[in-house]
Amino acid sequence: MSLQILLFLLLLVLGYFIGSYLERKHYRSIIKREAALNVLPAVASKILPAGSESYEQTLVLGNVTISVDYFKRFLATLHNFFGGSVSSYETLLDRARREALLRMKQEAQRLNADLVLNVKYETASIYKGSGSGVGSVEVLAYGTAMIPKRSAT
Amino acid sequence: MAGLENKMLISNLETIPDRRVVKHLGLVQGSSVRAKHVGRDIMASIKNLFGGELVGYTELLSESREEAMERLVQQAEAVGANAILNVRFSTSSVAQGAAEIYVYGTGVILE
Numbered sequence: 001m002s003l004q005i006l007l008f009l010l011l012l013v014l015g016y017f018i019g020s021y022l023e024r025k026h027y028r029s030i031i032k033r034e035a036a037l038n039v040l041p042a043v044a045s046k047i048l049p050a051g052s053e054s055y056e057q058t059l060v061l062g063n064v065t066i067s068v069d070y071f072k073r074f075l076a077t078l079h080n081f082f083g084g085s086v087s088s089y090e091t092l093l094d095r096a097r098r099e100a101l102l103r104m105k106q107e108a109q110r111l112n113a114d115l116v117l118n119v120k121y122e123t124a125s126i127y128k129g130s131g132s133g134v135g136s137v138e139v140l141a142y143g144t145a146m147i148p149k150r151s152a153t
Numbered sequence: 154m155a156g157l158e159n160k161m162l163i164s165n166l167e168t169i170p171d172r173r174v175v176k177h178l179g180l181v182q183g184s185s186v187r188a189k190h191v192g193r194d195i196m197a198s199i200k201n202l203f204g205g206e207l208v209g210y211t212e213l214l215s216e217s218r219e220e221a222m223e224r225l226v227q228q229a230e231a232v233g234a235n236a237i238l239n240v241r242f243s244t245s246s247v248a249q250g251a252a253e254i255y256v257y258g259t260g261v262i263l264e
Contacts (some may be wrong), residue, residue, distance in 0.1 A: 019204040069204030123245035
């Protein structure tokens with residue numbers, strides 16, 4: 001019994017430190033890449049700016065699956081009891097959405113696109129383990145990349 | 154995917170700028186159900202403790218999505234479309250460890 005409690009505490013501590021380290025690292029990388037990809041706008045609009053040149057279109061996708069750590073999952077269970085906003089899952093989803101969008105933009109950049117129109121998100125929770133509920137989420141970002149005809153030879 | 158010359162135009166826009174839709178051919182769809190293998194599952198349970206990206210799952214789902222899109226394109230070719238517009242994706246977990254990817258859109262003939 002005491003061994004179980006010890007293991008539980010160990011996992012909490014490890015989950016907390018490694019989890020928050022990984023999250024900070026991920027956020028740093030996201031911010032850096034977002035700044036680099038600022039030149040390629042991804043918009044939710046379906047209409048091209050007036051008077052723009054002619055484009056080739058193609059669908060671009062970006063997806064990512066991210067898991068929450070043991071500590072945060074425990075926190076979320078507590079939140080389930082008391083209610084309120086579950087900030088540990090908020091950052092999980094924020095990271096996943098931004099990462100998915102970045103991957104989509106990277107693919108668009110590889111195709112020499114000027115912009116991405118009609119960006120949509122699709123979120124799915126991946127069930128893992130027994131009864132713990134949401135632990136990891138998959139986010140897909142997709143849109144139509146507009147590739148100028150001059151560069152698509 | 155189809156060859157380069159008659160490459161299917163896939164887009165999630167409803168209309169394509171500068172091009173007119175000649176004929177609507179109705180809904181075309183493609184789906185794919187995949188399950189992960191044990192190795193990936195073990196890795197995923199470790200990652201579940203510490204958080205972070207589950208690379209195995211990301212790959213699995215993107216492969217699955219590619220397969221669904223191939224089927225979508227096949228179906229569109231079968232009805233004689235040269236473009237698929239207004240494409241949407243949908244994901245549902247049908248069982249533990251298996252996910253269904255569904256992709257659908259409108260098959261059209263563009264001039």
